[in-house]
Amino acid sequence: MKRRNFLQLAALTGLGSLNLPIVSAGSLESQTRAKTYDGSDEIKTDVCIIGGGLGGCAAALAVCRNGLRAIMTEETDWIGGQISQQGVPPDEHQWIETHGAPSSYRDYRTRVRDFYRRNYPLTPEARNKINLNPGNGSVSRICHEPHVSVAVLYEMLLPYLSNGQLQIFLGFKANTAQIQGDDVKSIAIRSIDEDKTINVLAKNFIDATECGDLLPITKTEYVTGxxxxxxxxxxxxxxxxxxxxxQAFTVCFAMDYQDGIDNTIDKPTDYDRWKNYVPKLNPAWSGKLLDLSYSNPRDLKPKRLGFDPRGIDTPGMLNLFNYRRLIHKDNFTPGFYDGDITIVNWPQNDYMMGNLIDVSEADFKKTVEDAKNLSRSLFYWLQTEAPRADGGMGWKGLRLRGDVMGTVDGMAKYPYIRExxxxxxxxxxxxxxxxxxxxxxxxxxxxxxxxxxxxxxxxxxxxxxxxxxxxxxxxxxxxxxxxxxxxxxxxxxxxxxxxxxxxxxxxxxxxxxxxxxxxxxxxxxxxxxxxxxxxxxxxxxxxxxxxxxxxxxxxxxxxxxxxxxxxxxxx
Structure with a gap:
């Protein structure tokens, strides 16, 4: 896999550019070598942060702006966690624009809006909106693309990457730990795609992973379930x-809609299984999982949902396409987008048939792959069998947008893990x-x-x-x-x-x-x-x-x- 150093990465992830490609795992290898001139596989730092999600990035910003050195690892090739690699627009409270979060988080949100204003052909009306919502999704006041999250987070971290306070190791995860009494002395990190292990010695360690991976490795007492x-x-x-x-986890995906074009994918091999699947829950689920009805979370009564990828709402129903919409074409100059882009993180692709915590790596991968198959089956069902208000079935123009997720298969890089x-x-x-x-x-x-x-x-x-x-x-x-x-x-x-x-x-x-x-x-x-x-x-x-x-x-x-x-x- 081709390597890129950080300066190349910064140029490519959108710092003043719209060119936002996938970056390869281990793309900061040149920085690793810069700190290990003798070729050793051991690095000393003040703080070792395992996990490059929002918590990891916020921790890195905090320690670096206060003069400490840090190393941050990330299992995938995108930092940002749930907001980027998992494809989940921010779930926030109603006061978020003015208070109820750190100023640095609100700075992130401001930078996202500025990124769109600086780089995208917005309409004059959208450009002048103080609280611009690029996707106008109903779930958040700032629904935006995963690529933009990655770019903005790097923009915030760039000064510390430039001066050497911070190093980021993409495509690495924690492997083993050295412990002395009640203290962690080092964490061995191992690359995902090649046989490379680096021992990180630090005074303090932060577990910013999605599943709490460091807890069993370091023998830190924990609970589950x-x-x-x-x-x-x-x-x-x-x-x-x-x-x-x-809780169920979800493998999200992005899609858009091209009216008049047949984008129907091949029928997934286990489609019939998912098409007929009825969740076995107590109290009972509303019916089949692949359906536009689900159990209302508040009272568990069946609730009907709407779906129209043209953005047309059905009175009294939530249009799922608009719910987590990342791009609303009306915010941009006419013709820039063929249609809107949305994220599918719905009740219909919540995977509730398996567990990812305290299982073998093989079982973890197998369960995630099964969840991907559920999401593929949901997409195919939307293309071919979803009921339409006009009496028809399916929307053949729906198109998987793997480029939005930074993947070839169209699915998110990592499952959205809630627990x-x-x-x-x-x-x-x-x-x-x-x-x-x-x-x-x-x-x-x-x-x-x-x-x-x-x-x-x-x-x-x-x-x-x-x-x-x-x-x-x-x-x-x-x-x-x-x-x-x-x-x-x-x-x-x-x-x-x-x-x-x-x-x-x-x-x-x-x-x-x-x-x-x-x-x-x-x-x-x-x-x-x-x-x-x-x-x-x-x-x-x-x-x-x-x-x-x-x-x-x-x-x-x-x-x-x-x-x-x-x-x-x-x-």
């Missing part, structure tokens, strides 16, 4: 403990802290109007508690939450001293993961962890002493507030 109601006292918890019970291993933390967020109904039950009608106020808050976030159907038969668990804080205690393992979570692997439960797993919250977690390491290093205090010492905690919260972190809500 569903806790029992007896354990957590949560109103919506399961009656029984089920460690292998996880990870979770550290056994110094503090665990449970439903009574953030769930609207449970909060009122324990705090009373008046006090229950707000989420629990954490004395050690290092960020804020909001999303309703949204659990998708699980691999062991749970239907949707979806209910209201309250604007919440991120407690520092949930970011600190009970025992291990220098490993910190920066993704969905923090101290939450199966239930509260449902509101702490979205884009701006993941960013907030990563930035808080990066700032914790920076503050501890600068002041020569142990990270755990920041929380345990009142004066340290107060000084740390002041430090992060000065760097644009909101620790309390303004509503």
């Amino acid at each position: 569903t806790e029992s109601k007896k354990e957590t006292k949560e109103l919506h918890a399961s009656e029984t403990k089920r460690p292998q019970n996880h 990870s291993r979770r550290i056994k933390a110094q503090f665990t967020v449970v439903e009574e802290h953030v769930g609207a109904e449970n909060r009122k039950m324990v705090a009373g009608e008046k006090e229950g109007q707000k989420a629990f106020q954490f004395y050690d808050s290092v960020g804020v976030g909001y999303y309703h508690i949204d659990l998708h159907p699980s691999n062991q038969g749970d239907n949707y668990i979806d209910f209201g939450s309250l604007p919440f804080q991120i407690p520092l205690g949930a970011l600190l393992p009970q025992r291990v001293n220098n490993l910190f979570p920066a993704n969905k692997n923090i101290g939450t439960t199966h239930i509260t993961n449902g509101c702490y797993r979205l884009h701006p919250v993941e960013w907030s977690i990563g930035e808080a962890v990066g700032l914790l390491i920076a503050y501890s290093t600068k002041n020569n205090v142990h990270p755990k002493q920041v929380r345990s010492n009142k004066n340290n905690l107060s000084a740390f919260q002041s430090f992060i507030q000065q760097q644009g972190i909101e620790t309390a809500w303004r509503i």
